[in-house]
Amino acid sequence: MPAVITDDKIPNNVNLSGDRRLQRALEAWQPHFLDWWKEMGPSGWQEKDIFLRTAVSVESEGWAHFDYVRMPDYRWGIFLEPKQEGRVHGFGDFKGQPVWDEVPGEFRNMLRRLIVTQGDTEPASVEQQRLLGQTSPSLYDLRNLFQVNVEEGRHLWAMVYLLHTYFGRDGREEADELLARRSGDVDKPRILGAFNEPTSHWLSFFMFTMFTDRDGKYQLSALAESGFDPLARTTRFMLTEEAHHLFVGESGVQRVCKRACELMKTAPGGDVRAAGGIDLPTLQKYVHLWYPLSLDLFGGEISSNASDAFAAGLKGRYKEERYTEHDLIGSTFSMDVLREGKVLREDVPMRTALNEVLRTEYIKDCQRGVDRWNKTIREEGIDFRITLPSNRFNRNIGMWATQRFAPDGTLIDQATWDAKRDSVLPTEADETYIKSLMKPVYERGKMANWIAPPAKGINNLPGDFEYVKVD
Numbered sequence: 001m002p003a004v005i006t007d008d009k010i011p012n013n014v015n016l017s018g019d020r021r022l023q024r025a026l027e028a029w030q031p032h033f034l035d036w037w038k039e040m041g042p043s044g045w046q047e048k049d050i051f052l053r054t055a056v057s058v059e060s061e062g063w064a065h066f067d068y069v070r071m072p073d074y075r076w077g078i079f080l081e082p083k084q085e086g087r088v089h090g091f092g093d094f095k096g097q098p099v100w101d102e103v104p105g106e107f108r109n110m111l112r113r114l115i116v117t118q119g120d121t122e123p124a125s126v127e128q129q130r131l132l133g134q135t136s137p138s139l140y141d142l143r144n145l146f147q148v149n150v151e152e153g154r155h156l157w158a159m160v161y162l163l164h165t166y167f168g169r170d171g172r173e174e175a176d177e178l179l180a181r182r183s184g185d186v187d188k189p190r191i192l193g194a195f196n197e198p199t200s201h202w203l204s205f206f207m208f209t210m211f212t213d214r215d216g217k218y219q220l221s222a223l224a225e226s227g228f229d230p231l232a233r234t235t236r237f238m239l240t241e242e243a244h245h246l247f248v249g250e251s252g253v254q255r256v257c258k259r260a261c262e263l264m265k266t267a268p269g270g271d272v273r274a275a276g277g278i279d280l281p282t283l284q285k286y287v288h289l290w291y292p293l294s295l296d297l298f299g300g301e302i303s304s305n306a307s308d309a310f311a312a313g314l315k316g317r318y319k320e321e322r323y324t325e326h327d328l329i330g331s332t333f334s335m336d337v338l339r340e341g342k343v344l345r346e347d348v349p350m351r352t353a354l355n356e357v358l359r360t361e362y363i364k365d366c367q368r369g370v371d372r373w374n375k376t377i378r379e380e381g382i383d384f385r386i387t388l389p390s391n392r393f394n395r396n397i398g399m400w401a402t403q404r405f406a407p408d409g410t411l412i413d414q415a416t417w418d419a420k421r422d423s424v425l426p427t428e429a430d431e432t433y434i435k436s437l438m439k440p441v442y443e444r445g446k447m448a449n450w451i452a453p454p455a456k457g458i459n460n461l462p463g464d465f466e467y468v469k470v471d
């Protein structure tokens, strides 16, 4: 497996030219992808030079190569981590047996569904974010948005490669469908809920990349353990790209917090909104919106699908090697469940609890990010704490979706919810206010008033670097 990426029509490190049939199929899909990108990718900016990183090799030194590139010329392609000789199944019913290089017939449908569900999120997020380039708070942020967008496009390529290579005709049909669904469309929506929500301004973009992209990190990590080796190697390389998306979200919200604190200290009466900033209570409401949407993406708390995927060796846990036990037969997971209108602690058979196990790791990771925001607020000398709501709050999927809960997890009735809703979740008026702040700032080194500048530039470049060539 060559680490170096060849400069074919479709850049790749999978020796694509050695498989003429596959090469022809993907070369036939490529123009459809580019049509989709032109129609549903970033609005405007397509002819401008953007300072982007591109993979030239999957070795740790070579995959982050920075240069100016027009987005339609981005090197979308197929990059897999090198094969590890002698790799065996690390968990499930096939533990210890050699991993599979071909799709096992009995698990074909399950595997295809996992790949399609993951693949669908990638173009969906590009569609959700397509208008944000009109209102970026700086050139630095504009460049980060486009970096995220082109890489989500490449993640679509990664999943389409698997569909074309291993699933024959129905794989090719699924690959076409990935370009046919549209985020938020009533007739042809994207598969998962959070990917049909509008990301209509930059605060939601930062919340999305903080919380929803982080779901992606955990799903990809679980697939990176897969006993279907091509899936493991594909998702491992995707994870290296994903880390930047999470950075964009976490540091973006942190900069909004910092600016809110500065305005609290300098604005007359500490009125952040009157000074054109995003106040911390409003920011908290957007945490209340995006965090539960992202928790939903992990699926039901008790799930036979999760159990089946683990048993088949297709989807493991986050960093499976940290665990000592990899069969999960006879073991249990202690978790909250809803029984006859009451929240109770119960031991659930481990394999059926695996969605909740993965979600629990995700929650810890989110909390670490929120702790860093609170550190920033503390360092600014402001007495305010951002909190993650209970995992029961405002859910649409799973057992908690059937009841109303306050942010602290208390069961409440519908009337109490109706009375409290506007104090905990964004209102129309909040949306209107946030949107009113979204005025583009495209001067080098300048920053919109509602957000603090980044601590440092991309690739250690200065803040006033020309991240996007505007003229």
Ligand SMILES: [Fe+2]
Binding pocket: 122, 151, 152, 155, 216, 242
């Ligand atoms: Fe992605």
Ligand SMILES: [Fe+2]
Binding pocket: 152, 213, 216, 242, 245
């Ligand atoms: Fe991402």
